Amino acid sequence: MLDTTVGIITLVIACAVFLVVGVTYAWRRRRQSVEDYTISRNHAPTNVGIATVVASMFGTWVLLSPGETGANFGVVALVGYGLGMAGIPVMFMFVGPRIRQLMPNGHSITEYVKHRFGTVPFVSIFVVILFVIGIFITAEMTAITAAVSILTGLPPWTTAVAVGVVVVVYTAYGGLRTSIYTDRIQFLVLTPVILLLVIVAAVMVGGKPDIWSNAGAAGLLSFSAPGGYFFAIVLIIGIVASNAFHPGMWQRVYTIESQRSLNRTLWTAAAISIPLTFVMGLAGVAAVGHGSVAPFQYPEVAAALFALANDVFPLWLHLLMLICALMLAMSTLDTMMNGLASNVASDMSPTQLSRRSLMVLARAITVIVAIPAIIVASQGRSVLYVFLIADLLGAAIAVPMLVGLYSTRMPGWGVVLAGAVGIVIGALFYPKPDLLSPWAFVSPFGGQMFFAFASALVISSVIAFVIIIGRRMVAPTDEYNFALLDSDVELIDEPAVADD
Numbered sequence: 001m002l003d004t005t006v007g008i009i010t011l012v013i014a015c016a017v018f019l020v021v022g023v024t025y026a027w028r029r030r031r032q033s034v035e036d037y038t039i040s041r042n043h044a045p046t047n048v049g050i051a052t053v054v055a056s057m058f059g060t061w062v063l064l065s066p067g068e069t070g071a072n073f074g075v076v077a078l079v080g081y082g083l084g085m086a087g088i089p090v091m092f093m094f095v096g097p098r099i100r101q102l103m104p105n106g107h108s109i110t111e112y113v114k115h116r117f118g119t120v121p122f123v124s125i126f127v128v129i130l131f132v133i134g135i136f137i138t139a140e141m142t143a144i145t146a147a148v149s150i151l152t153g154l155p156p157w158t159t160a161v162a163v164g165v166v167v168v169v170y171t172a173y174g175g176l177r178t179s180i181y182t183d184r185i186q187f188l189v190l191t192p193v194i195l196l197l198v199i200v201a202a203v204m205v206g207g208k209p210d211i212w213s214n215a216g217a218a219g220l221l222s223f224s225a226p227g228g229y230f231f232a233i234v235l236i237i238g239i240v241a242s243n244a245f246h247p248g249m250w251q252r253v254y255t256i257e258s259q260r261s262l263n264r265t266l267w268t269a270a271a272i273s274i275p276l277t278f279v280m281g282l283a284g285v286a287a288v289g290h291g292s293v294a295p296f297q298y299p300e301v302a303a304a305l306f307a308l309a310n311d312v313f314p315l316w317l318h319l320l321m322l323i324c325a326l327m328l329a330m331s332t333l334d335t336m337m338n339g340l341a342s343n344v345a346s347d348m349s350p351t352q353l354s355r356r357s358l359m360v361l362a363r364a365i366t367v368i369v370a371i372p373a374i375i376v377a378s379q380g381r382s383v384l385y386v387f388l389i390a391d392l393l394g395a396a397i398a399v400p401m402l403v404g405l406y407s408t409r410m411p412g413w414g415v416v417l418a419g420a421v422g423i424v425i426g427a428l429f430y431p432k433p434d435l436l437s438p439w440a441f442v443s444p445f446g447g448q449m450f451f452a453f454a455s456a457l458v459i460s461s462v463i464a465f466v467i468i469i470g471r472r473m474v475a476p477t478d479e480y481n482f483a484l485l486d487s488d489v490e491l492i493d494e495p496a497v498a499d500d
Contacts, residue, residue, distance in 0.1 A: 002318050007152025010319065011159065014326040015166040018182060022170025022334075026178045034492045037175030038342035039107050042257045044180060049256040049265035051187035052180045052335075054272055056248050057088060059332030060143035060325045062280050065387060067304035070284030072295050073231045074220035078281035080232020082274035084239030088249065089266035089273070091240050096253040096262055098405045103485040107492070108343040109250045109401075115488050116404050116480065117412030124416050125245075125401060126347070128393055130369070132245045133340050135390040137333060137373040144329035150306040151322045157374075163329055164374040171334040172363040176251060176342065179334040186331040193324050197317065198279055204312055205286045215289030230447035237453045238391025241398040247339030283308055298433070341365050385433050388449070392430060396422030396456040400464040408479035409471045410464065418463035426456030 002010075035041060044052060070078050103112055110129060114122035144163055145156035170178055205211060212221070219225050243249060256262045284304035287293045292307040293300045300307055309318060344365045397419035404410040428441045429452040443451035471478060 002152045002315060002322065004153045006319070007148065007154050007322065010322050011148065011152075011154070011162055011326065014323060015162050018327075018330055019166045019170060021185065022166075022174055022178050022182050025181045026170060026174025029174065029177060032175065032177065036177055038338075038492070039251055040176045040180065040255050042254070043177070044252075044256045044261070046256075046261040046264045048180065048184060049252065049261055050268045052183040052255075053089065053249075053252055053265055053269045055183035055187045055190070055331035056252070056335035057085065057269060057273065057332075058276065058328060059140045060147055060329040061139060061332075061387070062277065062328065063147055063305055063321070063325055064143050064303055066277050066281030067284030067287065067308075068302050069231070069235070070220065070281035071288050071293055071301045071304040072284075074222060074225065074228045075282075075285065076223055076225070076228030077231040077235065078278050078285075080229075080235045081239075081281060082277040083232075084236040085273035085277045086270040087236060087240035088243045088246075089269040091244065092249060092253060093263060093266050095244075095402055095405060096266070097259055099250075100253060100259065100262075102405065102482050103489050105489050105491050106254065106485075107251075108247055108347065109245065110247075110343050110347055111489060112405075112485070113401065113415075114347065115485055117410075117415055121412035121415045122347075124419070125397070126343070128397060128419075129245045129247065129343065130340070132242055132390040132393055133247065133336050134369055134373065135387070136246070137336050137369060139387050139390075140329055140332050140336070141373045144325055146303055147306065147325040148322065150303050150310070151318050151325075160374045163326065163333070164370050167330050167333045167337065168367055168370045171337045172341070172367060176255065176338050179338045180255070182334060183331050186327045190324060190327055190331075193320055193327075194276070197320055197324065200317060201283065201313065205283075205290075205308075208290075211286050211289035213289070214291070215285045218288055218295065220285045220288055220295075227447070230450035234388075234391075234449045234453045237395050237457050238388060240394075241457065242387075242391040242394030244398040244402060245394055246336070247343045248335035249339075251339050251342055280305070337370060340369055392426050392453060392456055393423060395453050396420075396426055396460045399457065399461040403464055403468070404480075407468050408482065409468045410480075411467065411471065414464060414467040418460040418467070421463060422456040422460030425459050426452045428452075429455060 029036070066078060066081055069081055099106060099112060103115075106112060110122060110126050113125045141160050141164060145159045148154050148159040149156050170182070174181075215221055222228070252265075253262065256265055284293075284301075287304040287308035288295060290308060290311060292311045293304045295301065306321075309321060313321075341363065344361060397415070400410070400415040400418040400422075404415065429443055429448060431448045431452070442448070
């Protein structure tokens with residue numbers, strides 16, 4: 001463990017640097033339009049797109065959640081985790097071009113829902129997004145507080161407040177362009193740091209065959225255990241589906257300068273996702289093999305990488321991990337906070353609110369959503385479990401919502417009905433924080449978490465397609481006109497010319 005004084009100094013320096021960088025950049029662009037603040041349309045070339053998408057996808061959770069997964073479920077589940085993370089950019093390869101084509105002046109997924117499905121589905125999806133992003137922010141804050149606490153002994157609330165305040169200040173003040181600017185810096189610094197961490201860790205752990213033989217004896221290297229496959233499918237479904245509600249990812253669909261750049265960005269992000277997630281998860285497998293943690297031994301297993309680090313890694317590597325954790329947290333938190341602000345501003349833009357009022361509202365939302373996340377994060381819940389709650393909601397609602405981009409017969413009431421039934425059924429089988437025992441119903445064939453997610457996804461999808469087929473038969477001429485998304489959705493104000 002690092003000396004607490006060293007931890008405090010590192011925390012203060014990292015927060016101060018990004019506060020100064022973010023606020024300075026935002027000050028130079030203080031007269032930006034609401035369009036720039038929320039979406040910065042067609043501004044980012046491919047290299048910037050890769051930096052901001054990867055930095056936005058991977059937060060401090062990558063140092064905890066994959067390790068917890070590897071320690072509990074083994075390498076098969078880690079493959080699923082990697083595929084799930086790669087599935088995020090793959091999904092946006094399909095829905096991103098489609099929404100840009102249908103709604104070229106769009107800003108957010110809720111804006112699409114409002115115009116495509118009506119008021120009730122819009123309110124329902126907006127509440128889901130608030131909940132999902134609130135959970136994402138809380139999980140990220142929980143991850144960084146846990147990481148800093150383990151590495152330095154600092155109380156969780158100090159990290160939560162320090163990181164939360166810094167990110168809120170520069171994000172609320174500067175908007176999306178500032179978030180992208182800091183993402184670029186974080187990506188350039190994080191890439192070599194993470195590579196160094198992985199190489200050093202591989203040398204130190206890879207040379208100890210007992211670690212891997214013990215992990216194999218615990219079943220974590222087995223490709224025959226069904227539990228690993230069940231949980232791999234859970235992660236693929238949950239991660240991809242919940243990120244359909246990630247406003248920061250929808251922002252970047254419009255922010256990247258062209259469709260060609262968007263495709264290159266997303267392919268690169270997908271290629272990075274699988275090995276990065278898998279390698280980070282192997283630390284959990286190694287932690288069990290070394291005896292640093294045991295599967296499902298909470299709370300220790302929730303931070304398997306750090307338990308291994310305390311036993312094996314030298315102090316200078318702990319310092320690198322601390323710097324890495326802080327930068328990962330800020331790169332992800334600013335994306336989510338500004339994404340939520342963008343949603344609110346674009347949804348309120350058709351009202352009579354002035355440009356100044358829209359900016360004040362967007363900034364206020366950024367602050368408001370951070371406060372409960374800071375409070376909850378100091379309680380030290382499992383990051384993986386917190387993420388999975390949001391993932392279940394996504395699994396139940398994503399298909400009914402996104403099918404409206406392709407089918408003219410999917411009604412708003414159908415989205416609400418299919419999503420609600422999926423959530424209820426999935427929740428009945430959802431497990432308690434031990435990830436095994438159910439809240440209400442036991443799965444008829446094991447794999448409690450798998451059955452919760454599979455039932456939520458399958459049931460909601462079946463209901464959605466039954467409704468589409470039924471409407472085709474009953475009312476063949478009752479169709480939505482996609483041209484309305486182009487004509488009805490307008491720019492909030494005149495965007496400024498990109499200068500960076």
